[in-house]
Amino acid sequence: MPRQRSKPPRNDGIGVRDRLLNAADRLFYREGVRAVGIDRVLAEADAAKASLYQHFGCKDRLVASYLERRTGAARAHLEAFLADTPPSQRAIRFFDWVVAWAESEDFRGCPLQHTVSELTDAAHPARAIAHGQREWFAERFLEWTRAAGVKDERETARALMVLFDGAVAGSEVDGPQRASDARWMAQRLLAG
Amino acid sequence: MPRQRSKPPRNDGIGVRDRLLNAADRLFYREGVRAVGIDRVLAEADAAKASLYQHFGCKDRLVASYLERRTGAARAHLEAFLADTPPSQRAIRFFDWVVAWAESEDFRGCPLQHTVSELTDAAHPARAIAHGQREWFAERFLEWTRAAGVKDERETARALMVLFDGAVAGSEVDGPQRASDARWMAQRLLAG
DNA sequence: CAAGTGACAGACAGGTCTGTCTATTTAGCC
DNA sequence: GGCTAAATAGACAGACCTGTCTGTCACTTG
Numbered sequence: 001m002p003r004q005r006s007k008p009p010r011n012d013g014i015g016v017r018d019r020l021l022n023a024a025d026r027l028f029y030r031e032g033v034r035a036v037g038i039d040r041v042l043a044e045a046d047a048a049k050a051s052l053y054q055h056f057g058c059k060d061r062l063v064a065s066y067l068e069r070r071t072g073a074a075r076a077h078l079e080a081f082l083a084d085t086p087p088s089q090r091a092i093r094f095f096d097w098v099v100a101w102a103e104s105e106d107f108r109g110c111p112l113q114h115t116v117s118e119l120t121d122a123a124h125p126a127r128a129i130a131h132g133q134r135e136w137f138a139e140r141f142l143e144w145t146r147a148a149g150v151k152d153e154r155e156t157a158r159a160l161m162v163l164f165d166g167a168v169a170g171s172e173v174d175g176p177q178r179a180s181d182a183r184w185m186a187q188r189l190l191a192g
Numbered sequence: 193m194p195r196q197r198s199k200p201p202r203n204d205g206i207g208v209r210d211r212l213l214n215a216a217d218r219l220f221y222r223e224g225v226r227a228v229g230i231d232r233v234l235a236e237a238d239a240a241k242a243s244l245y246q247h248f249g250c251k252d253r254l255v256a257s258y259l260e261r262r263t264g265a266a267r268a269h270l271e272a273f274l275a276d277t278p279p280s281q282r283a284i285r286f287f288d289w290v291v292a293w294a295e296s297e298d299f300r301g302c303p304l305q306h307t308v309s310e311l312t313d314a315a316h317p318a319r320a321i322a323h324g325q326r327e328w329f330a331e332r333f334l335e336w337t338r339a340a341g342v343k344d345e346r347e348t349a350r351a352l353m354v355l356f357d358g359a360v361a362g363s364e365v366d367g368p369q370r371a372s373d374a375r376w377m378a379q380r381l382l383a384g
Numbered sequence: 385c386a387a388g389t390g391a392c393a394g395a396c397a398g399g400t401c402t403g404t405c406t407a408t409t410t411a412g413c414c
Numbered sequence: 415g416g417c418t419a420a421a422t423a424g425a426c427a428g429a430c431c432t433g434t435c436t437g438t439c440a441c442t443t444g
Contacts, residue, residue, distance in 0.1 A: 016420085016421065016422095030312070031312050032226075032309065032310060032312060034224075034226045034227065034310070035226065035310075035312065037400070037401055037402080038401075038402065038403085039400085039401080039402095047421080047422085048421060048422045048423065048424085049402095049403085049404090049422095049423085049424085050404090050405085050421075050422075050423090051420085051421060051422075053402095053403070053404080054420085054421085058402080058403075059401095059402065059403090108312075109309055110361075112365070113305075113309070113361055113364075113365070114309050116364065116365050117224065117301055117305070117306050117309060117310075117364065118224060118226070118227075118309075118310065120222070120223050120224065120227065120300075130365070131365070134365060134366065155373070155376055158369070158370075158373040158376075159373055159374075159376065159377040161358075161362060161366075161370065161373070162355060162358035162359060162362055162370055162373045162374045162377060163354060163355075163358055163377075164358070165357065165358040165361040165362040165370070166353075166354035166355055166356070166357040166358025166359070166361070166374075167354060167358075168361075169302075169305055169357040169358070169360075169361040170353060170354055170357040172305075172308065172309065173304070173305070173308050173322070173323075173326060174326065174353075177350070178350075178353065178354055178357070181347070181350040181351055181353070181354045182351075182354045182358075184347055184350075184351065185351040185354060185355075185377075185381065188381065188384070189377065189380070192380070192384060208390085208391065208392095229430070229431055229432080230431075230432065230433085231430085231431080231432095238392095239391080239392080240391060240392040240393065240394085241392090241393085241394085241432095241433080241434090242390095242391075242392075242393090242434090242435085243390085243391060243392075245432095245433070245434080246390085246391085250432080250433080251431095251432065251433090385444105386443100386444090387442100387443085387444085388441100388442085388443085388444100389440100389441085389442080389443100390439105390440090390441090390442105391438100391439085391440085391441100392437100392438080392439070392440095393436105393437090393438080393439100394435100394436095394437095395434105395435085395436085395437105396433105396434080396435080396436100397432105397433090397434080397435100398431100398432095398433095399430100399431080399432085399433105400429100400430080400431070400432105401428100401429080401430075401431090402427105402428095402429085402430105403426105403427090403428095404425105404426080404427080405424100405425085405426080405427100406423105406424095406425085406426100407422100407423085407424095407425105408421100408422075408423080408424105409420100409421080409422065409423095410419100410420085410421075410422085411418100411419090411420085411421100412417105412418090412419090412420105413416100413417085413418085414415105414416085414417080414418105
């Protein structure tokens with residue numbers, strides 16, 4: 001565990017570890033973890049190969065760290081987005097967040113889905129992170145459907161997961177219309 | 193265009209082109225098109241490298257042919273599955289088909305989604321096939337919701353696409369429960 | 385029997401990938 | 415200034431990838 005007291009390196013004052021993660025995030029998300037090699041991450045981060053292996057040990061751990069940081073950021077972003085929304089409205093408001101994401105310039109689908117489908121080895125460290133994030137979503141959905149006071153709480157919460165997955169996967173192929181379609185359906189589901 | 197009049201080759205009476213496609217189908221679907229190299233397809237098909245390049249020209253065209261054959265088979269299978277179902281019931285019955293697929297032994301998600309997320313090059317020949325298949329599904333959904341006589345035909349048909357995508361993508365990560373969840377929701381949607 | 389054809393086997397080239405290693409440079413701290 | 419630790423540059427090994435090419439075998443047809 002290096003980096004005891006921070007010292008400003010020459011590159012924008014951002015440490016090499018964060019530069020590597022930033023580069024990995026851009027490239028892995030945009031093009032996929034298998035399509036992007038170490039060398040391209042190094043060039044994008046303006047870092048040396050030894051730094052990558054010093055900080056992460058191997059590519060798989062870099063991938064896992066990339067996913068962990070991205071999912072953590074998504075959680076924080078979502079919680080800030082929903083902070084002013086009363087709990088009973090959060091389920092439906094959540095889909096506004098999904099629509100905004102799907103409409104954003106650099107949207108390219110769900111990094112968790114991509115990772116699971118690209119890395120078929122069940123023992124890959126990135127898979128545990130993907131599953132953890134999905135459990136977090138499942139818990140939030142149940143929380144929100146309870147707060148909304150719908151009849152079939154659990155079934156509705158699981159249906160929201162399906163809508164979320166469908167919104168993101170569909171938007172990747174067909175464009176953000178799919179996210180709007182999911183929101184339309186969530187409204188019907190939560191109204192009745 | 194070779195293979196004018198068929199002659200029985202030594203291998204099970206199956207021509208080398210079909211052996212290659214069978215092997216590609218198994219390996220590409222199970223592990224992904226980037227994870228599987230030409231050599232493994234050749235070994236699995238018990239074929240020579242020259243045969244592959246004779247019949248398909250390059251790997252990308254083999255991938256496209258694999259997708260084309262698989263989607264065509266899925267359409268035929270689905271149409272047979274729905275043949276005895278009256279048109280007004282086909283939308284909901286469709287999700288029985290999805291559940292059965294998600295519960296099948298070798299289910300590993302949607303090959304179209306995988307291909308689109310693995311092959312980020314928009315000009316890849318496999319992408320056109322993926323889009324064609326999705327359009328076919330969209331047309332069927334609209335047909336079935338019209339036959340079912342629901343109020344918002346178009347919105348409902350688009351919602352079915354979201355449910356389908358969510359069922360398949362979710363089942364890949366969380367297991368076939370997600371497909372059942374989608375069916376539950378489709379029932380509610382088509383009932384009201 | 386002879387010619388033609390489809391498939392096979394495998395070497396090979398040229399490139400890319402991950403990961404290791406050596407040597408050098410930079411920057412803070414005493 | 416000198417020491418230490420982090421970061422840099424880049425060569426290198428070994429594996430794997432796609433695609434080409436040469437030569438051989440088996441079988442069919444004239």
